[in-house]
Amino acid sequence: MIKKLGKSIREYKKYSVLTPLFVIVEVIFEVVIPFMISNIIDFGINKEDLDYIVRMGIFVLLMAAASLFFGVMSGRFGAKAAAGFSKNLRNDMFDNIQKFSFSNIDKFTPASLVTRMTTDVTNVQNAYMMLIRVAIRSPIMMLFAMIMAFGVNANLALIYLCLAPLLGVALFFIAAKAFPYFERVFKRYDRLNTVVQENVTNVRVVKAYVREEEENKKFKEISSDVYTQFRAAEKIVAWNSPVMQFAVYTCIILISWFASHYIVQGTMTTGQLTSMIVYATQILSSLMMLSMVYVMLLMARSSAERIYEVLTEKSSLTNCDDCICEVADGSVEFENVNFAYSDKQEKYVLSDVNLKIKSGEVVGIIGGTGSSKSSLVSLIPRLYDVSEGCVKVGGVDVRKYDLKCLRDQVAVVLQKNVLFSGTIAQNLRWGNEKASNEELVRVCKLAQADSFIKEFPEGYETYIEQGGTNVSGGQKQRLGIARALLKKPKILILDDSTSAVDTKTDALIRTAFKEEIPDTTKFIIAQRISSVENADKIIVLDGGKVVGFGTPKEMLETNEIYRDIYYTQNRGGEEDVAKN
Ligand SMILES: Nc1ncnc2c1ncn2[C@@H]1O[C@H](COP(=O)(O)OP(=O)(O)OP(=O)(O)O)[C@@H](O)[C@H]1O
Ligand SMILES: [Mg+2]
Structure with missing residues (x-):
């Protein structure tokens, strides 16, 4: 010692x-x-x-x-x-x-x-x-x-x-x-x-x-x-x-x-x-x-x-010896994945997960609180390593990639998205240090953040306090999305990232994604069914297990949990409309 x-x-x-x-x-x-x-x-x-x-x-x-x-x-x-x-x-x-x-x-x-x-x-x-x-x-x-x-x-x-x-x-x-x-x-x-x-x-x-x-x-x-x-x-x-x-x-x-x-x-x-x-x-x-x-x-x-x-203390994620840096495409595969946060956990947080997602697909993830939605996506950029099985990105096991290369290609907007003290532009450049001002504006437009940033007297130079206390929850989320987009990732993961954004802006963000970054694979974890109902695929999670995987239409027909959420939210919506 x-x-x-x-x-x-x-x-x-x-x-x-x-x-x-x-x-x-x-x-x-x-x-x-x-x-x-x-x-x-x-x-x-x-x-x-x-x-x-x-x-x-x-x-x-x-x-x-x-x-x-x-x-x-x-x-x-x-x-x-x-x-x-x-x-x-x-x-x-x-x-x-x-x-x-x-x-x-x-x-x-x-x-x-x-x-x-x-x-x-x-x-x-x-x-x-x-x-x-x-x-x-x-x-x-x-x-x-x-x-x-x-x-x-x-x-x-x-x-x-x-x-x-x-x-x-x-x-x-x-x-x-x-x-x-x-x-x-x-x-x-x-x-x-x-x-x-x-x-x-x-x-x-x-x-x-x-x-x-x-x-x-x-x-x-x-x-x-x-x-x-x-x-x-x-x-x-x-x-x-x-x-x-x-x-x-x-x-x-x-x-x-x-x-x-x-x-x-x-x-x-x-x-x-x-x-x-x-x-x-x-x-x-x-x-x-x-x-x-x-x-x-x-x-x-x-x-x-x-x-x-x-x-x-040795990092529990070891970088491989001859790492691959090139991520071929945004396809994602889960093969017999079991996952626990630590050896001490008695039960797997995720068990027996098998999924195949093609590059460029929009994947909605639905499930109750604690159903392991965040855990599932955290395996893709290798924030944690699987306990058993493997996760593949672009057809290659994530453990074979250099960590930096992998995370450059897989951008995550975490559920607990934080901003650091510094200007908006500085915060956004976490995504890409060398990004030009035009690029900042472009991604902010995509994330529907440009309009509110321009309203600040100092625009992109507005100072964000520690923890982002001087911007609203929804604004913070949009900045988080813009920051992730700046990486030009092949895979974009939004973990409940539009929960504080109004439905209309949420829809605008999704349309912008569809038009501007069609080749990026997108994972969208959401509580609102409207956020995922136009996705190509839906993953329904329950208690750490995938209980449904298919198109929204298929899910509506075959999956009870999805159907429950769908009808509860739509009925709620209709009642709201009726009240007005
Ligand atoms: N860092 C951690 N260490 C140990 N256990 C964890 C950790 N993070 C989550 N868990 C456990 O894993 C399980 C799944 O959590 P997870 O965050 O993936 O759920 P979730 O579906 O994202 O929930 P929510 O909708 O509330 O975000 C929970 O039982 C939780 O207690
Ligand atoms: Mg979560």
Whole structure:
């Protein structure tokens, strides 16, 4: 895992090496300074040698400045390395997510992917910063300070040697106790993000159902949960400082006690005592820092695991080795197709589907909600792979095509059609980046979108807000159709794409399709019988099975479900007319 994540350091390796090097230099200066000060006290102050004090004083000042310089530089390099690392990590994750198939996304859920790319990456970034600075600094500081202390007075240094492990055990005990709480906090964050994301992206539904209060309650529950866990963790961590202080003061008292004897005997100077006390603080505070790094690393570990999962997830749709790019025509064939969204699903969503559709045909798909209409068409552009059997486009198994080539030829207007923030023209060009303005107008005319776009003051340059909130449902659908048409596909799939468009415009769209793109195979999923009654073929789906396939006339004669829908809607229509 570390190896995989480490790959994202890339161009920031230089800074990742320089940071610890600078830290080491900084520490050396920091450790030498107390020694110099003890000399100033012993040889300068006690012997009243002003010249010596000034000379050494300037020297100490220079060293302090150097230590400061290296400290600042290591901080800057460390920040650069950690921020760069997290930037690369995010880019790598995003790159891999782009390769995900729908089923990969289903597996992780969008909210969890967001948490992984934000909170988790930040955790790893902080831990990395700690790792290249504090995790290097503390042990080296302890080592050097210990060496210097032994140099000054080996007997007294033994006190540190005894106390440090005791304090170490206490501090790591505290860290280990607090860790499970911190871990739980991060798990709760995942849920917190899910609630916020769901609420904000679906704010319209929340308002429509006046669910604000329930949403508030839901959020408060989770946020107070986070609070409780955090409080519990901090309560334990709060022991760190008193334990540490206690150790430092015990150390100082012990040293002063023993040192007073040595000083009276004349085997130690007051300057040396001062430096010993400084070393005590340095050693013990390094221990405390180390225990904090320990907690951070533990916390980052679960984040790193979650990032690792995203980085190593393989797209469930593999591209073949020698792919075909040329799609011969718009014919579609389903051969003994069974399909489930995941291995966990007990029942097939589609079972035993056999269909043959000729290029250029208009195919209407009818069936109740949840009868697997969307699932059926999602197999054609290979948004999902079949579980058994095969789907052929232009006489070739879809798995033999290069994904991009296939999807260029098979355009889908999804049921949940979305627009991205950007101008109308930019959104349309998703279909074809290089499309000319004339072409945009042409497809918009086909999709009956040109007229309303022209009514906007800025026409094709009108800015669409995120999620397309400033255009109506029907307008959004028409833009979606125009966008798909821009691909000049051999197969066009409209999944309930005219549900929000009035019947007249719906008919106009169909006429335009018939006249302007007669060779394109069209699949039209619709709730309205009028949308499909002039189709060449009708597929009737029920519970994931094809229960009827033939011309509308045949269906009307032989298929009960089709007949039911037909009469219900037509009778409804007649009554409407009668009322008027
Ligand atoms: N991403 C998914 N993961 C798991 N199951 C799914 C997924 N999408 C759909 N299903 C299941 O597959 C079945 C068929 O759904 P599908 O969306 O194909 O129906 P539909 O005919 O298009 O319905 P509607 O008319 O409401 O759009 C449903 O039982 C649904 O629960
Ligand atoms: Mg559907």
